Amino acid sequence: MIPPALAVLRGRILSFLAAPKGPGDAASYRYFPDGVVVSEAGRITRVGPAAEVLPTLPAGTAVDHYPDDLILPGFIDAHLHFPQTQVIASYGAQLLEWLQKYTFIAEQRYGDPVYAERQAAWFLRELLANGTTTAAVYGSVHPQSAEAFFAESERLGTAMIAGKVMMDRNAPPGLLDTAQSSYDDSKRLLQRWHGNGRQRYAITPRFAITSTEAQLEAAGALAREFPDAYVQTHIAENLQEIEAVRSLFPDSRDYLDVYDRYGLLGPKTLFGHCIHLEERERQRMAETGSVAVFCPTSNLFIGSGLFPMKDLARRDPPARIAVATDVGGGTSYSMLRTLGEGYKVQQLQGANVSALEAFHLLTAGNAEVLGLADEIGTIAPGRHADLVVLDARATSAMAHRMEAVDADLEEELFILMTLGDDRSIKATYIQGRRMHEREGTRSRSPA
Structure with a gap:
């Protein structure tokens, strides 16, 4: 444009x-x-x-x-899933079942580049209709999903952060890559799109459950090779998820330590959810400048829990916090609706978020934690x-x-x-x- x-x-x-x-x-x-x-x-x-x-x-x-x-x-949305537009408002499941029952089925269609292009055009127009001009976006495991997304964003002139998901276990065969192919595909996309106009790349291991140690090492290698790229993933959204991570990574001190061991923490790392972090994890996130992304409509809809926003903000040093819709676990593309639900989540914990704090968060605040304050917000x-x-x-x-x-x-x-x-x-x-x-x-x- x-x-x-x-x-x-x-x-x-x-x-x-x-x-x-x-x-x-x-x-x-x-x-x-x-x-x-x-x-x-x-x-x-x-x-x-x-x-x-x-x-x-x-x-x-x-x-x-x-x-x-x-x-x-x-508005700036710090976490949402481009391939989940047609599973939004899916009934009756918590996180791990929701992924298997709805998400993984829908995401397999994004291996078709024509389908991915059509969905990217719809998705970005829907963001604009909701006042969202920049977002941090997950693609599917297929590199063509990220390619389609970036191409449409470039055509519209929007500033977007996105990446193909890295996922080499605990998913259907049609959604699995390997440690090596995820590294190769991500690197090609990164070299093609990161810093190309207004587009930026996020190294995107979906979450620890769907990545082997070898794949997390590949993600860490990319982060070391391209220190100005983003990293985005999920953490501590659901109690069953945390137990699964413990069993898969028995040598790690806690969930955050899984990512820390592979060099995936830092000021350009976006951790979706962060609901059930232990004290050591909260402190380590603050020390490394990693970003905790608050996804209120998703956390309520999937029954995951309440984000401890005020506790994280009051730490020394304070945690860096962003806000996001998390579509399609989240139930609205509207950041206004997201703020309203976020207010209720904090009320349930005896805290208030003023209108000024809320609107700062989704404009200048999100821009700052994304390192884009000189460009937008x-x-x-x-x-x-x-x-x-x-x-x-x-x-x-x-x-x-x-x-x-x-x-x-x-x-x-x-x-x-x-x-x-x-x-x-x-x-x-x-x-x-x-x-x-x-x-x-x-x-x-x-x-």
């Missing part, structure tokens, strides 16, 4: 400057009640009050105007113009609730994260180009 030479959005602009310390932390963000963001060739060049910016634009410049809506950085000069336009009156229930809100930004954000979903996404922009808009919402006027 070629970004537009000049793109201008006007509306109520919100972007974070720092992690909020809690509700009411006005110093953590910058807000323009009537603001303008200008981008050229896909990157933001100016943001500020409309009264200051508009007079500096060339006469007749087209402006996409959203006077009643919030303009935020595009904030509305500031030099960043890519990946933006989302949010409508807090998208449904009759939301509009009714908003009648009681007296220009309170935090209350509006909380309504969005508890009552909002894809209907609240009025428009999504990639590098300044509108790539999704809700029907009947276009508003363009000259500057």
Whole structure:
């Protein structure tokens, strides 16, 4: 995709400057009640009050105007599965049974490159319809699944992190590679796509149960050869899973130690779930800067447990935390729905997550833990113009609730994260180009 030479959005602009310390932390963000963001060739060049910016634009410049809506950085999803779109909302199983009964069956279809290409196009469009502009994505074991995904992402101009799953045991024959083939296929994909435009590669052993020691060593070898690549996997999601790992790796101190022995921990490692970590594991994750990814809708739907967000955040050093949908165990592509369920998960543990903390997490916070804060996550000069336009009156229930809100930004954000979903996404922009808009919402006027 070629970004537009000049793109201008006007509306109520919100972007974070720092992690909020809690509700009411006005110093953590910058807000323009009537603001303008200008981008050229896909990157933001100016943001500020409309009264200051508009007079500096060339006469007749087209402006996409959203006077009643919030303009935020595009949402970032730190963990989801591209081949699981057609097993979302599958009934009645916990993790290990769910994989065998639903997931592994669906993923075998991704060996067909034509099928993978069609699914990639649908998947990425669905992310955009939900305001998600960057994600960390698992492919299937087939290299063509990752190839199809990256090719479609490149065509759309999105910034994505993805990798083919490495899996050489405890799965159907149609989903097994080997230690050597997983290394070779992953390396080819990494060399082809990592740093190619906005695409980045994640070395992706699915989880310890489906990888032999030899395959984990191959993953570690890739991580040593390509230290700027990501690593993504799962840990401590389910109690039966943990027992299975203990039996498969009896010489390891705990689940995290399995990955640690092969050099797979570090600031570019994304660990999905992290619900049932032991104290040593929590401390080791914090020490290595590894990222704990909170997947609330999945954890609730599959019955895995409650993510200890506040405990991890209060450690010294604090754990690095991201948030994600985890589709298809997760039940919605919407990061707004994800935030709402995340709030409930923390309430069940006697903790609150303010609206400011939540929206920081899915924009600047996720960008920071992914090492992309210089590229995305904030509305500031030099960043890519990946933006989302949010409508807090998208449904009759939301509009009714908003009648009681007296220009309170935090209350509006909380309504969005508890009552909002894809209907609240009025428009999504990639590098300044509108790539999704809700029907009947276009508003363009000259500057």
